[in-house]
Amino acid sequence: MERLGKNRGIADLESPADSRKSLYSSFVWTDYKAQLQRRVKAEDLPKYFHLTESEKIGIQETIRLNVGTTPYYLSLSDPEDPNCPIRKMIVPRREESFFSPEETLDPLHEEDLSPVKGLTHMYPDRVLLFSNHECSVYCRHCMRGRKVSDSTERMETADLELCFDYIRNHPEISDVVISGGDPLNLSDSKIDWILENLEKISHVKICRLGTRNPVTLPMRITTDLCKIVESHNTDRLSIFCNTQFNHEKECTSEAKEAILKLLKAGVSVGNQCVILKGINDDEETMLRLHRKLLELRIRAYYMYDPELIPGSRGFRTPLAKGIQIIEYMRGKVAGMGIPQFVNDLPGGGGKVSLGPNWYLGFHKPSRNHVFRSAVRGTYHLSPEPVGSEYEEFYPEISEETWSKLLQNSYSAFKGLGPLGESGK
Numbered sequence: 146m147e148r149l150g151k152n153r154g155i156a157d158l159e160s161p162a163d164s165r166k167s168l169y170s171s172f173v174w175t176d177y178k179a180q181l182q183r184r185v186k187a188e189d190l191p192k193y194f195h196l197t198e199s200e201k202i203g204i205q206e207t208i209r210l211n212v213g214t215t216p217y218y219l220s221l222s223d224p225e226d227p228n229c230p231i232r233k234m235i236v237p238r239r240e241e242s243f244f245s246p247e248e249t250l251d252p253l254h255e256e257d258l259s260p261v262k263g264l265t266h267m268y269p270d271r272v273l274l275f276s277n278h279e280c281s282v283y284c285r286h287c288m289r290g291r292k293v294s295d296s297t298e299r300m301e302t303a304d305l306e307l308c309f310d311y312i313r314n315h316p317e318i319s320d321v322v323i324s325g326g327d328p329l330n331l332s333d334s335k336i337d338w339i340l341e342n343l344e345k346i347s348h349v350k351i352c353r354l355g356t357r358n359p360v361t362l363p364m365r366i367t368t369d370l371c372k373i374v375e376s377h378n379t380d381r382l383s384i385f386c387n388t389q390f391n392h393e394k395e396c397t398s399e400a401k402e403a404i405l406k407l408l409k410a411g412v413s414v415g416n417q418c419v420i421l422k423g424i425n426d427d428e429e430t431m432l433r434l435h436r437k438l439l440e441l442r443i444r445a446y447y448m449y450d451p452e453l454i455p456g457s458r459g460f461r462t463p464l465a466k467g468i469q470i471i472e473y474m475r476g477k478v479a480g481m482g483i484p485q486f487v488n489d490l491p492g493g494g495g496k497v498s499l500g501p502n503w504y505l506g507f508h509k510p511s512r513n514h515v516f517r518s519a520v521r522g523t524y525h526l527s528p529e530p531v532g533s534e535y536e537e538f539y540p541e542i543s544e545e546t547w548s549k550l551l552q553n554s555y556s557a558f559k560g561l562g563p564l565g566e567s568g569k
């Protein structure tokens with residue numbers, strides 16, 4: 146395979162590195178519209194990557210969304226190494242062509258929970274608004290593959306107006322999550338119009354922009370766009386942004402500049418990553434990503450498990466992975482850099498969070514709770530308040546376990562020494 150690729154030099158084909166160079170120098174790099182015009186499609190991939198057999202099959206046979214990447218995001222990927230995490234988010238692989246029996250187009254039943262086209266009303270106080278079907282990069286792992294990149298899913302102005310009517314008629318809705326597709330792939334004037342409409346609905350207090358553009362096209366965060374957003378970020382409406390960085394390679398100086406612009410417009414930025422097999426499904430990769438995000442002044446929000454959509458098999462990891470990652474991170478990075486591990490329940494149950502168990506149980510005779518330290522792995526005792534009526538609430542710890550733990554445990558009266566030779 147590798148050898149075949151190298152021997153191609155005999156033909157007058159440009160190498161991926163050379164093709165990339167000519168692409169990157171053919172337009173003004175910082176012009177986001179030019180980045181979108183120069184977007185790389187499926188048929189262009191052989192020019193910019195030495196493709197593996199699996200990738201060639203994936204490109205031919207994918208049952209998922211279209212291929213597309215900005216030259217900027219392409220530049221973060223490796224043309225030679227098929228294990229490059231960014232490459233795996235851009236280039237389909239063979240696994241994308243399998244429709245596994247456990248998969249369906251809409252596992253979260255967003256369509257059943259949709260009172261009008263483009264709106265999902267799952268939680269009483271919040272709605273998800275599908276603003277458009279376009280994105281700067283079509284991520285191979287996208288969970289909205291059934292709608293994204295499909296022009297028959299276009300949201301017309303009239304469709305959006307019906308969504309605003311629904312929100313207006315439901316005073317319990319205080320929070321509108323705008324997602325797509327990617328709302329920042331709409332024009333400035335359309336974004337202005339959407340925010341203006343939401344701002345006029347007095348019970349809508351919060352609006353969130355779900356966008357991957359800070360990651361895939363940071364030049365989209367222009368001064369003009371920020372002015373528009375800031376003009377609606379008012380006493381009446383608070384605007385947040387949730388983005389999706391999945392790997393530290395995405396944390397570039399361009400991305401940081403984009404985030405700082407949003408922060409200056411008063412927009413708080415959070416990250417919702419997805420655990421992806423072979424991309425970021427190990428403890429150190431996730432830790433490094435979240436340390437970098439704090440340097441970019443992004444707080445961790447969620448870490449998702451990929452959903453059961455067609456062709457998702459190649460990305461899914463065991464549930465235990467997510468729990469292990471969170472367990473590993475606790476104590477090694479600031480708490481604001483630790484996401485909540487969430488699972489969006491198939492069948493429309495909404496999100497639930499899962500965490501490692503640091504609580505061993507309650508020892509009734511001594512009224513002590515037993516915890517395991519995330520930093521040291523040691524056991525620690527903390528008493529239930531006197532007169533508490535909740536003793537029955539806790540899982541009980543057996544006498545046998547208790548007697549084993551006791552000599553190795555710490556408490557308010559017996560503490561550990563400083564971290565150093567003994568700790569890590």
Ligand SMILES: *Cc1c(COP(=O)(O)O)cnc(C)c1O
Nearest residue numbers: 265266267268271272273322496
């Ligand atoms: C995720 C989601 C939301 C927002 O949920 P939060 O937990 O508040 O971030 C709202 N509606 C739907 C349908 C969602 O999937």
Ligand code: SF4
Nearest residue numbers: 280283284287326357
């Ligand atoms: S930017 Fe979001 S909606 Fe668009 S393809 Fe990527 S994950 Fe899907």
